[in-house]
Amino acid sequence: MTDFKTSTGNGGETHQQASGDAAVLTTNHGVPVSDNQNSLRSGERGPTLLEDFVLREKIFHFDHERIPERIVHARGSGAHGVFEATDDISDLSKAAVFTKGEKTEVFVRFSTVAGGAGSVDTPRDVRGFAVKFYTREGNWDLVGNNIPVFFIQDAIKFPDLVHAVKMEADRAYPQAGSAHDTFWDWASLMPESTHMLMWAMSDRTLPRSLRMMEGFGVHTFKLVNAEGKASFVKFHWKPRLGIQSTIWDEALKLQAADNDYHRRDLWESIDTGAFPQWDLGIQVFDQAFADAQPYDVLDATKLIPEEVVPVRIIGTMTLNRNVDNFFAETEQVAFLPTNIVPGVDFSNDPLLQGRLFSYLDTQKSRLGTTNFHQIPVNAPRCPMHNFQRDGMMQTQVPKGRANYEPNSLAAHGEEGGPRESQAGFATVNAATGPNEQGDKLRIRAETFADHFSQARLFYRSQDAHEQAHIASSFVFELSKVGVLEQVPPRMVANLRNVDEDLAKRVADGLGIDLPEKAKAAREPVDMAPSDALSIHKNMKSTLEGRSVGILIADGTDAAELDAVIKAVEAEKARAIIVAPKVGGAKLSDGTMRKADGQLAGSPSQIFDAVAIILSDAGCKMLLKEAAAVQFAMDAFGHLKAIGASAAAKPLLDKAGAEPDAGVTDLGKAFIAAAKHRFYDREPNVRMLA
Ligand code: HDE
DSSP states (O other): OOOHHHHSSOSHHHHHHHTTTOOOOBOTTOOBOSOSSOOOBSSTTSOBOTTOHHHHHHHHHHHTOOOOOOSSSOSEEEEEEEEEEOSOOTTTOOOGGGSTTOEEEEEEEEEESSSOTTSOSOSSOOEEEEEEEEEBTEEEEEEEESSSSOSOSSGGGHHHHHHHHSSOTTTOOOSSOOOSHHHHHHHHTOGGGHHHHHHHTSGGGSBSOGGGOOEEOOSOEEEEOTTOOEEEEEEEEEETTOOOBOOHHHHHHHHHHOTTHHHHHHHHHHHTTOOOEEEEEEEEEOHHHHHHSSSOTTOTTOOOOTTTSOOEEEEEEEEEEEOSOIIIIIITOOOOTTOOOTTEEOOOOHHHHHHHHHHHHHHHHHHSSTTGGGSTTTSOSSOOOOSOOOOTTOOOOOOSSOOSSSOOGGGGTSOOOOOOOTTSOOOOOSOOSTTSSOOOOOOOOGGGOOOSHHHHHHHHTSOHHHHHHHHHHHHHHHHTOOSOTTHHHHHHHHHHHHOHHHHHHHHHHHTOOOOOOOOOSSOOOOOOOOGGGOSGGGOOOOOTTOEEEEEEOTTOOHHHHHHHHHHHHHTTOEEEEEESSTTOEEOTTSOEEOOSEEGGGOOGGGSSEEEEEOOHHHHHHHTTOHHHHHHHHHHHHTTOOEEEOGGGHHHHHHHTOOOOTTEEOSSHHHHHHHTSOOGGGHHHHOOOO
16 A cells, blocks of 8 residues: 555655644544545545544535625724723713723724625725724724715615625626726715715725724714713724825726735734824714704714814724734624723614614624624623523533522522623613604604715815816716716716816716706705815825835945935835845845845835836846836826936836926935825826816
8 A cells, every 4th residue: 555644745754744843633522633634445546434534524614614704894904902091081981991091902803895805905995994992891892984974874775885886786796896887876866975975986995004094983972971971972093104095096006916905014014013003083072062063963974074073082092913813803803883881872873773783683694603702802801791691602601500680599609690780881861862752753854964065075175186086086987887878977967066066077077968967955055174084185294104115126236225225214114125036136236135026026006105226237127127117107107206316217218207306316305205195296197087
């Protein structure tokens, strides 16, 4: 009989040697396994035996490895961290998590919405921003997005929205994108989605990094203090690195360059100790303020401008630990808006109210058991006691007879079990909003009728470049609508209620006549523009947390290269060397310098700025390399700073990178430029709507 263990060098002893002192391989039931290479057969070339419990168990388990992916937010990336409360808000909330100086463990999962678990990281899409706080009073989940408003006002529309935006039911495409018939058919028929559409068509849906986007609780919630007094609140996450987005052409090309662009970026930042941080802010207001607004604070398609109610910072979240296992943690984490702690409460927002039902159902469906709270990533870190018992996959072993209450077992010396506490969560009992009590009505409140004022507010708060991006996104997305010819004009008819100029630009871009203005349920009003809504008006001049790609080739000046690397690293940014061969390039001083990435696999879209350091000979060689020309061309087209050695000029010329404020030599000017994008360049490189 042939012994494959020795003749192939593939198993048995060889394998053990390779894994050093590794623990003994066993079955799920702890039985040591002697051969993990060959199944048990009847004769050398005969059929496999049913008796082979090792094979059977291994394949059985493998066959059941997958669980249903999330219906929305299927693709996500998670990390552990800590939240530290930095301000005393005991006058507003009694929650332990907000006690000044309190540190609370957190788990965060960022996600795209429409695509499947294996889809790309950079489609035009909303990003989920879900935070689980393991507080000493139980888990609090703030399950938000990177956009402060939502598409719909009532949870009953959610399945329609999701069906419309996901891949079309018959053909199963497109994956992870809204640029298709069914989404725009639905959206153009839902005027209440217009405000969110403005955000979705802006660069907010093209974040440069998960570390560089804001987060929002979206709904109005309540804070409750020790006296039981409630205030309304909206939650905000502000990234310490500032907000930064890519532009559309760059995001498209990122899909080809790196499917895992955001996941990798998050992992590598945490892995290298550059821990991402966000400040948690609150906008607090009362009923009198709510009543005085021209919109309803219970309507999730509306925001409260920061200029009207400033955001007060009350704590900082730091993500400092990558997961040990993606499935066990990031996939199995179960967020529930119903996970709430004393000191925080819900509002009557009808979208939030619907979510309170939905998430519990979905977790049971995904994780298969009502005991999903026992999975380590979901389990509270504080003690947990109740009389819930049994169920599939019960992993706890409750002792004694106390599985009911009231009971008098203690009188008999037995364990009686937990008791209710006055300090426990108690729903706020006060008139806190319109329709708090009343008749049962399947109706939308009249205060929810204005669908366009805040869409206009958003559009008019953007700078000219951002407005051009929004108009161009509408053109791009609507140009992907196929046979449903009625859809683009219907959408433009809605946009006329937002801004006549925007509507005209979109109609022109599509090459269609300007349609009649759609009749608004309520005429929009002009609100004072809010600078806080613009990315460009709030961008940080910084290189921190960003990366600079440095293209080199044989002959590159060693001193020049080292100076750029040093200057980039001094700014807490990453310097990443790109060369035609990953083994590296032979520099001017005769030394070999290893590359971090090979040119063909490291296009400039994965960097925030680029330096091109070439000798005359190196440049001559790269003029014949399309990837090098493209490197410069895309950096220029994506409005990035390009620092170049004098000898690299022919490459810039061939790439059409004309001199401007963002094209510099390799000195200080490059580092200063690398902190910015050159949006003024854009009219020279692309026709926007
Ligand atoms: Fe969700 N949403 N959602 N959602 N949502 C889910 O729960 C739902 C909404 C959000 O990383 C699901 O565990 C309804 C708004 C995030 O695991 C599901 C409605 C906001 C995540 C669900 C909404 C969100 C989800 C799918 C309308 C921003 C990912 C898988 C009433 C405030 C969490 C899951 C993670 C996930 C239902 C609207 C954020 C089906 C019914 C508004 C970040 O339960």
